[in-house]
Amino acid sequence: MTVRVRIAPSPTGNLHIGTARTAVFNWLFARHHGGKFILRIEDTDEERSRDEFTENILDGLRWLGLNWDEGPFFQSKRLDMYKKAVQKLLDQGLAYRCYTSTSELDALREIQKARNEAPRYDNRHRNLTPEQESAFKAEGRSFVIRFRIDDDREIVWNDLVRGQVVWKGSDLGGDMVIARAAEDGVGQPLYNFAVVVDDMDMEITHVIRGEDHIANTAKQILLYEALGAEVPEFAHTPLILNQEGRKLSKRDGVTSISDFKRMGFTAEALVNYMTLLGWSPIDSTQEIFTLEEAAKQFSFERVNKAGAKFDWAKLDWINSQYIHTMSVEKLTNILIPYWEEAGYQPNRRNKQWLEKLVTLIGPSLTRFTDAVEMSKPFFKESIEYNDEAKAQLKQEESKKALEAVIEALHSTQELNENSSQDIIKHVMKAHNFKKPVVMKAVRASLTGETHGPDLIQSWLLLNQISLDQPRLQSALEFIKP
Ligand code: GLU
Secondary structure, eight states: OOOEEEEOOOSSSSOBHHHHHHHHHHHHHHHHTTOEEEEEEOOOOTTTOOHHHHHHHHHHHHHHTOOOSEEEEEGGGOHHHHHHHHHHHHHTTSEEEEOOOHHHHHHHHHHHHHTTOOOOOOOTTTTOOHHHHHHHHHTTOOOEEEEOOOTTOEEEEEETTTEEEEEEGGGSOSSEEEEEOOTTSSOEEOHHHHHHHHHHHTTOSEEEEEGGGHHHHHHHHHHHHHTTOOOOEEEEEOOEEOTTSSBOOGGGSOOBHHHHHHTTOOHHHHHHHHHTTTBOOSSTTOOOOOHHHHHHHOOGGGBOSSOEEOOHHHHHHHHHHHHHTSOHHHHHHHHHHHHHHTTOOGGGSOHHHHHHHHHHHGGGOSSTTHHHHHHHHHHOSSOOOOHHHHHHHTSHHHHHHHHHHHHHHHTOSSOOHHHHHHHHHHHHHHHTOOHHHHHHHHHHHHHSSSOOSOHHHHHHHHHTTTOHHHHHHHHHHHHOO
């Protein structure tokens, strides 16, 4: 048997982290078994589906490296097939038209509520006579198509993550709506139905999706049986939770893959992290791996039942590992658009200078976006002192150190690694200062900050665009009242 799995996002929003993580598990499972990973866009909800969301989903999957083997298939283009399947169930008497009005359903719900019962349809139109049907039609009532669900039925499946799952037919809310009224009398198929027809048609062997679909699975198994198809295997993956242990939602801020991209995460780090959201490798201390490496050993035995807490610190750590092992050239190319967006005009510098800057700040980056703040003193014409730098400069020793540095610079032919070290040493000796005193004064003057990358290298880089002396002078002016 060839493993065939699918990811079936609805284009009613941008690619969500939960959907992307489900895609990761599908992809890993397919690759592990040498199977196929299929992409299906579930766009039957005409009102909420939008082309821009479809684009965002495709872009996101591509960016993450979750390449698919077949598709994208669009449900909106497959309506005929669903309608045929609805007709089949109608012909077999397994489905029927239900004319219960919204107000009747509301009234039913009120009664159930008063009795403290769970809301369910009471199957009242299950066995209408042709005369009753005609009467309803004559009244001008519209209909939905319902599929018969036997209350006594027990639905059991062996979930690849959760083990045996048992559902009672009586807990499925009564006969389920599979299609809504349409002119042709067959109706517009709904989610649970279209999914089954598609999964049958695409010969899906394993349905891997979020745990929030468990109740749908029970219903869908009944539909497979009714349509005479073999029931696939199911794996319900744990939800992604926020720090409070609730399902990660829009309220938690960032949830879509494009947001993570914008925030400066690498695709490789993000998929690496998503793989760990619910799964762990055989060597559970291993935290950094590629999708291909994870695929080699992926199995549902190592997928947790419990929800997976989203951990920003861990994602940041993984991201920094990827950034720190990136070549300077690659990292420079990635950072250029971030600098451009910040208005820094990196095109006014040569490649060598940019790469030196990246060598300098690269090891301190956690996200690409960090580069904007860290490279500010190198791109901006003027700098501002932060509070710590101000306090540093206001110290008497800083003034003396800066005056001495400027003086020493006058008699320096060329500022290079050696001469800059010499200047520092000279000033230390002349005033009997400890090294940090001199370094801190110079750093605060050059960058406006008290912390940052290697000072001598920063100084040299700044000197290449001759910003060093004016900045040392301005610092003195700032110090002098
Ligand atoms: N369209 C569904 C969703 O986005 C997919 C459900 C499924 O995988 O069957 O949640």
